[in-house]
Amino acid sequence: MTRLFNEPAAFAHEMIEGFVASHGRWVRRVNGGVARSTRSTPDTVALVIGGGSGHYPAFAGLVGQGLAHGAAMGNLFASPSAQQVYNVAKAADNGAGVLLGYGNYAGDVLHFTQAQDKLRAEGIDCRSIAVTDDISSAPLAEKHKRRGIAGDLTVFKVAAAAAEAGHSMDAVVEIARRANDRTRSFGVAFTGCTLPGADQPLFSVPEGRMAVGMGIHGEPGIGETDVPTADELAELLVADLLAEVPEGVSVEGARVVPILNGLGSVKYEELFVVYRRVAQLLADAGLVAVDPQVGELVTSFDMAGTSLTLFWLDSELESLWLAPADAPAFRRGAVTAQALDAEELAAGNEEAENSIPVASDVSRGAAPRVLAALEAAKAVIDANVNELGRIDAIAGDGDHGIGMERGIHAATAAAADAVERGAGAGTVLNLAADAWADKAGGTSGALWGMALRAVGAAVGDTDAPHAAAVAAGVAEAKRSIMDFGKAKVGDKTLVDVLAPFSEALTTAVDDGGSLRDAWGAAATIAEQSAEATANLLPLMGRARPHAEKSLGTPDAGAISMALIVRAIHNTLIGETTATNTVKENA
Numbered sequence: 074m075t076r077l078f079n080e081p082a083a084f085a086h087e088m089i090e091g092f093v094a095s096h097g098r099w100v101r102r103v104n105g106g107v108a109r110s111t112r113s114t115p116d117t118v119a120l121v122i123g124g125g126s127g128h129y130p131a132f133a134g135l136v137g138q139g140l141a142h143g144a145a146m147g148n149l150f151a152s153p154s155a156q157q158v159y160n161v162a163k164a165a166d167n168g169a170g171v172l173l174g175y176g177n178y179a180g181d182v183l184h185f186t187q188a189q190d191k192l193r194a195e196g197i198d199c200r201s202i203a204v205t206d207d208i209s210s211a212p213l214a215e216k217h218k219r220r221g222i223a224g225d226l227t228v229f230k231v232a233a234a235a236a237e238a239g240h241s242m243d244a245v246v247e248i249a250r251r252a253n254d255r256t257r258s259f260g261v262a263f264t265g266c267t268l269p270g271a272d273q274p275l276f277s278v279p280e281g282r283m284a285v286g287m288g289i290h291g292e293p294g295i296g297e298t299d300v301p302t303a304d305e306l307a308e309l310l311v312a313d314l315l316a317e318v319p320e321g322v323s324v325e326g327a328r329v330v331p332i333l334n335g336l337g338s339v340k341y342e343e344l345f346v347v348y349r350r351v352a353q354l355l356a357d358a359g360l361v362a363v364d365p366q367v368g369e370l371v372t373s374f375d376m377a378g379t380s381l382t383l384f385w386l387d388s389e390l391e392s393l394w395l396a397p398a399d400a401p402a403f404r405r406g407a408v409t410a411q412a413l414d415a416e417e418l419a420a421g422n423e424e425a426e427n428s429i430p431v432a433s434d435v436s437r438g439a440a441p442r443v444l445a446a447l448e449a450a451k452a453v454i455d456a457n458v459n460e461l462g463r464i465d466a467i468a469g470d471g472d473h474g475i476g477m478e479r480g481i482h483a484a485t486a487a488a489a490d491a492v493e494r495g496a497g498a499g500t501v502l503n504l505a506a507d508a509w510a511d512k513a514g515g516t517s518g519a520l521w522g523m524a525l526r527a528v529g530a531a532v533g534d535t536d537a538p539h540a541a542a543v544a545a546g547v548a549e550a551k552r553s554i555m556d557f558g559k560a561k562v563g564d565k566t567l568v569d570v571l572a573p574f575s576e577a578l579t580t581a582v583d584d585g586g587s588l589r590d591a592w593g594a595a596a597t598i599a600e601q602s603a604e605a606t607a608n609l610l611p612l613m614g615r616a617r618p619h620a621e622k623s624l625g626t627p628d629a630g631a632i633s634m635a636l637i638v639r640a641i642h643n644t645l646i647g648e649t650t651a652t653n654t655v656k657e658n659a
Contacts (some may be wrong), residue, residue, distance in 0.1 A: 075267055075268060075269045075270075075271075075374060075375060077268075078269035078270060079267070080270075080415070081269040081270030081271075082479070084149065084269040085126040085127075085146070085147075085148045085149055086269075088126060089107065089126075089133070089146055090102070090108070090131075091313070092107070092133055092401075093107060093515035097110055097402045098110065098412075099136060099137040099191030099399070099400060099401050100133065100136050100137070100401070100602050101278075101413070101421075101422070102420060102422050103143070103161055103419045103420075103421035103422050104157070104160040104161075104164075104421060104423070105135055105145050105146070105153060105154075105156065105158065105159070105160035105161045106123060106132075106133065106143060106144045106146040106153065106157060106160075106161045106167045107133050107143060107144050107146065107161075108136065108142060108143035108144075108161060108164045108230065108421065109136060109137060109138070109142055109143065109165070109413075110412060110413055110418060111137070111138055111411060111412055111413065111477070112236060112410065112411040112412070112413055113138075113165075113354065114123055114237070114239070115168055116167060116168045116169045117167050117168075117169050117236055117237065117239055117565070118167070118169050118170050118171070118172055118235075118236040118240070118241075118242050118245045118449035119142040119143070119162070119165040119166050119167050119169075119170070119171045119172070119236065119260065120140075120141045120142055120165075120171075120172050120229065120232055120233045120236055120245075121141065121142060121143045121144070121145065121161050121162045121165050121171055121172070121173050121174070122135060122136075122141045122143075122144050122173075122174040122175065122229050123144050123145030123146060123147070123151055123152075123157075123158060123159070123161070123173075123174075123175055123181075124145075124146075124147060124153070124175055124176055124178070124181055125146075125147040125149060125150045125151045125325070125514065125515075126146050126147060126149050126150075126289075126372050127150050127266075127268075127372075127373065127374050128149060128289060128372050128373060128443055129372060129402070130369065130370055130371075130372075130401070130402030130403070130492055131225055131226075131370070131371045131372075131411065132144040132146065132225075133146060133401070134144075134400060134401045134402030134403070135226070135229060135335060135403055136400055136401070137398065137400030137401065137403075137408075137410075138235060138237070138397075138398065138399045138400075138408045138410045139233060139237055139396060139397050139398030139399055139400070140229065140230060140233045140398045140399075140400040140403060140407075141162060141229060141233055141400070142165035142167070142233075142236075143161040143162065143165035143172075144161065145158040145160075145162075146159045147514035147515070148476075148479060148512070148513070149268055149269070149472075149475075149513035149516050150268070150275075150290050150472050150517050151179040151180065151472065151476050151479070151513065151515040151518065151568075152175075152178065152180035152183075152184050152185075152514045152516075152518075152519075153181075153184060154184055154186035154192065154478065154510050154512070154513075154514050154518060154519075154522075155183075155184045155185075155188045155363045155510065155530040156188075156507065156510070156511045157184075157514075158173065158184055158185050158187075158188035159188040159191050159192060159359045160421065161421075162188060162192055162197075162199070162415045163192075163421065164420065164421030166197060169198070169241075170198030170199060170200070170242045171196060171197060171198070171199045171200075171243065171343070171428075172199075172200050172201070172202065172232060172236070172242070172245055172246060172249065173185045173188065173189060173193060173199065173200070173201045174201075174202050174204065174228060174229050174232065174249065175201075175202075175203060175204070175221070175225075176203070176204050176205040176220060176221025176222065176225055176226070177204060177205045177217075177218075177220055177221045178220060178221070178290075179516045179558075180514060180515040180517075180518070180519060181203070181518040182203060183516060183520075183558065184510075184514065184518075184519055185201055185203075186201065186557075186612075187519065189201055189371065191224050191252065198242055200242060200246050200324075201302075202228060202232065202246065202249040202250060202253060202576075203221065203255075204221030204224055204225045204228050204253055205217060205218075205221060205226025205229075205253060205287075206219065206220075206221060206222060206223070206225075206228075206253070206256040206258040206382065207219050207220040207221065207222045207224070207258050207259070207260070207288065208257050208258065208259050208313065208314070209259055209260070209286030210286070210288065210292070211287070213317060217430040218633065219601075220288055220292070222256050222258050222260060222288070222289055222334075222368055222371055222380055222382075223260075223334040223371040223382045224253070224256040224257070224258045224332075224382050224384070225371060225382050226332065226366075226370050226371070226382075226403070226421075226449070227252055227256045227332070227382065227394070228249055228252045228253050228256060228584045229322040229385040230393070230394055230398065230403070231248055231249070231252045231293070231390055231393040231394055232246075232248055232249035232252065232327065233243055234393040234394070234396035234398070235248045235249075235393055235396070236288070237396070238393075238396070248389070248390070248393065250575055251387075251390065252384070252390060254292060254319060254320075255319045255322070255386070255390065256382060256383070256384050256385075257314050257317055257319070257382065257383050257386075258266060258314075258332075258334075258348055258380050258381065258382040258383075258384075259286070259310055259313045259314055259380060259381055260286065260287065260288075260334075260336070260378060260379065260381075261283050261285050261286070261287065261294070261306065261310075261375040261378055261379060261380070261382030262278055262283070262284045262287040262294070262336065262376060262378030263278055263282075263339075263378055264277070264278055264298060264375075264376065264377040264378075265277045265278060265285075265291055265339065265373060265376060266291070266337060266373050266374035266375045266376040266566055268374065268376065268475070273289050273448060274467070275290075275471045275472065276291030276293075276466055276471055276493060278297075279297070280329035280557070281298045281299060281300060282298065282300065283297065283298050283300045283301065283306075284296075284297055284378075285298060285309075285349060288380065289371060289372075289373045289376070290338065290373065290472070290631055291373075291376075291466070291471060292469065292613055303343070303347045303349075303350065303435070304350045306347055306379075307347050307348075307349075307351045307354060307381075308350065308354065310351065310381035311354040311355065311358075311381065311393065314456065315358060316382050316436060318385070322357055322385050323502065324358060324360065324540055325359040326359060326360075326361065327359070327360050327361070327385060327386075328360070328361045328363050328385075328386045328391060329355065329360050329361070329362060329363065329383045329384060329385050329386060330362075330363050330364055330366070330368060330382075330383070330384035330394060330534040331348075331351060331352075331355060331362050331365045331366070331381065331382070331383055331384075332363075332365075332366040332367075332369075332381070332382035332383075332384070333347060333348045333351060333366070333367045333379060333380075333381055333382075334369065334370045334371055334379060334380045334381075334382065335368060335369045335372070335374045335376055335378075335379055336369075336371075336372050336373045336377065336378035336379060336380065336631070337369070337372040337373050337375045337376045337378070337414045338375050338376060338378075339377055339378065339379050341367070342631040344367050344368065344379065345367060345500070345596055347379065348365065348367045350355045351381065352365070352653060353600030363386060363394075363395075364394065364395060370402075370403075370423035374465075377636070383415060389617060397477075408520060413644050420619035425506055427491075427507075429491065429494045429496045429500060429598055430497070430500055430534055431534070432487050432496060432497025432498075432499075432500065432534035432535070433497065433534065433535050433536070434493070435536065435537045436497030436499065436532075436534045436535060436536065436537065437495055437496070437497055437499050438537070439497075439498040439537045439538050440491070440496055440497060440498050440500075440501045441492055441493045442498075442538075443492075443498050443501045443502060443505075444492050444501065445537070445644045446484070446592065446640075446641045446644050447484055447485045447488050447505060449480070449640040449641055449643060449644045450481050450485075450593065450637040450640050450641065451481045451484075451485045452640065453636045453637060453639075453640040454478055454481045454528050454633065454636070455478065455479050456475070456636070457632075457633070457636060458474035458475060458477070459474060459612055460474070461473050461474035461477060461629050461632065461633055462474035462475060462629075462631040464626055464627065464628075464632060465629035467623055467626050469623075469629070472515070472631060473517060473629040473633065474629070474633075475516045476513050476514070476517050476518065477513070477517055477521075477633050479512050479513045479514075479518075480509040480510075480512060480513030480517065480518050481509065481519055482506035482512075483508040483509055483511065483512035483513065483519075484506070484508050484509040484525065485505070486508065487504045487505050487508035487516075488501045488502075488504065488505040490504075491504045491505075493548055496534075497533070497534030497535075498529075498532050498533075498534065498537075498538050499529045499530065499531075499533040499534045500529070500534055500575070501529070501531045502525050502528055503525070503526055503529040504528070505525050505529075506521075506522045506523070506524075506525035506526040506529060507522065507526075508523060509521050509522050510522025510523075512598075513631075516537040516558070517567075517630060519543060519557075519558075520554050520558060520567065520630075522600055523548035523550060523553045523554055523557065524547075524553075524554065525550075527546050527549040527550035527553055528546030528547060528549075528550060529546070529549075530546065530549070531543065531546030531549060532546060538588075539587070540582045540586070540587060540588035543578075543582075543588055543592075544575075544578045544579045544582040544583075544591070545579075547571075547575045547578055547579075548569065548575050549581055550575070551568075551571050551572055551575040554567075554568060554571065554633060555568055555572070563609060563612070564609075564611065564612040565606050565609040565610060565611040565612065565623070565628045565631070566611070566628060566630055567628070567630035567631050567633070567634045568632045568633050569602055569603075569605070569606050569609070569628065569631050570599045570602045570603050570634045570638075571634060572604070573597040573598050573599065573602045574595045574596070574598055574638060575595075576596035576636075577594060577595035577598040577599075578591055578592060578594075581594050581595060583654075588645065589642070589645040589646055592638070592641065592642050592645055593642045593646070596635075596638045596639045596641075596642045599634065599635040599638045599639070600635045600639060602631070602635070603628070603631040603632050603634065603635035604627055605627075606631045606632075607624075607625055607626055607627040608624075608625075608629040609624075609628070610623070610624060611623055611628070617641075621634065
């Protein structure tokens with residue numbers, strides 16, 4: 074369990090603060106994460122990496138000369154928001170473009186892609202590499218669906234070395250992709266992990282058993298076995314990785330970087346015992362081990378587990394892997410770096426206050442109703458946060474409840490501030506959207522940010538929110554989410570609620586219904602649709618690799634959306650204190 078914390082909600086922020094205070098030789102604080110505190114070569118590509126907190130040394134520990142130029146740091150186990158990624162990228166940019174690197178998780182893909190689009194719109198050459206090294210998370214034919222785990226390090230290291238050497242953006246991207254194609258990882262777990270303030274582990278493994286293929290967020294593995302001996306574990310890991318040699322590589326005489334990674338609670342001494350046998354097996358297979366790495370490189374709080382990565386080298390990748398680097402958690406060779414001056418160190422860490430556009434009296438008068446709707450959503454999420462996490466943990470990572478809680482709390486606080494400052498209804502929704510996406514991170518943060526922003530744009534700051542405008546905003550939210558997230562009805566996501574809810578709302582409004590009545594009828598459809606997701610198999614997100622585990626359980630994102638739309642309806646009919654709960658059989 075995690076024993077040392079103050080307020081659980083402040084853990085990630087305080088952790089970053091302490092990290093920067095103790096590692097100022099390498100990093101400085103910027104909005105959204107950290108960036109180098111040393112001077113980078115002008116007109117070279119900058120590598121900005123990132124993901125959720127809770128995986129140290131990934132990602133902040135890999136920022137420094139010869140490695141990343143910055144790291145966007147999300148909340149615990151939640152991807153950083155698009156705004157965080159954008160802020161870090163702007164702080165790290167050297168004038169030759171920014172390469173974004175991250176593990177292949179739905180929330181990271183959404184947020185990093187949004188940041189990439191924003192940077193490109195400003196004329197900055199921005200590209201992305203999503204690491205897909207976890208062989209247990211999808212078959213080879215669907216490699217693009219695989220997760221990124223400890224193989225992040227190999228891709229980031231060689232891409233950073235290429236950037237440091239002055240390679241063009243095209244060359245750096247090609248090297249990163251080649252490294253990703255030549256990296257394979259496979260992991261196991263013995264126990265789950267407990268987030269700060271939680272009473273129970275986020276996920277668990279039965280006593281005396283080992284989860285094979287479990288992900289770093291507790292994504293269920295491909296099977297379970299009794300806990301093996303150290304040698305038996307080494308044999309399992311090596312056999313599975315040698316069963317999938319990268320295309321065009323001959324095993325005999327091949328040069329590989331082996332990385333035996335501890336996930337948080339397995340001791341270094343245990344890892345050394347396992348690696349002893351790994352080294353023997355690699356040699357027996359005719360492989361040459363180059364610069365083996367044994368230790369904690371991508372962790373999962375106090376999770377007990379380990380993974381083995383094989384990085385299949387060519388001559389260029391080997392030279393880039395062995396190039397000097399100086400980061401808090403990864404150092405080799407001699408690196409000379411000049412520290413930034415005080416003004417440069419402070420750049421990128423300023424908090425900007427959002428301006429409030431002029432709004433009509435009628436729109437400002439409607440703004441408190443928008444705030445009341447958000448407060449109702451906050452109350453219903455607070456009442457169901459643990460149950461939403463339980464549902465999500467059945468086939469996912471169990472963090473949906475806490476992610477929704479972070480998002481709606483931030484959105485409500487931003488909305489309250491906006492109302493107090495005289496904002497119109499549209500601006501209240503837009504600022505709430507930005508706060509939700511920024512503080513929640515993860516897939517749900519990106520999608521709810523899109524939804525609120527779409528409704529805010531439709532409502533505007535001129536007229537009172539009327540039924541047609543709200544229905545149009547919800548329809549645009551549906552379109553945006555389906556276009557951007559690529560989910561469709563039947564994939565077992567919140568789209569299975571949003572789509573029928575939007576269609577029912579539009580139909581009722583077109584038939585002349587009031588917003589209150591139309592929303593109520595559509596909320597009933599949403600609730601029915603959410604329950605019906607229990608009969609679906611997930612085709613998107615972290616639950617997809619183990620779809621059968623979720624059959625009979627509704628989707629957590631679908632349930633939370635249904636809860637929120639009903640809570641909003643309660644405010645429309647005056648029952649502002651009503652708080653729904655998830656049905657016990659959910």
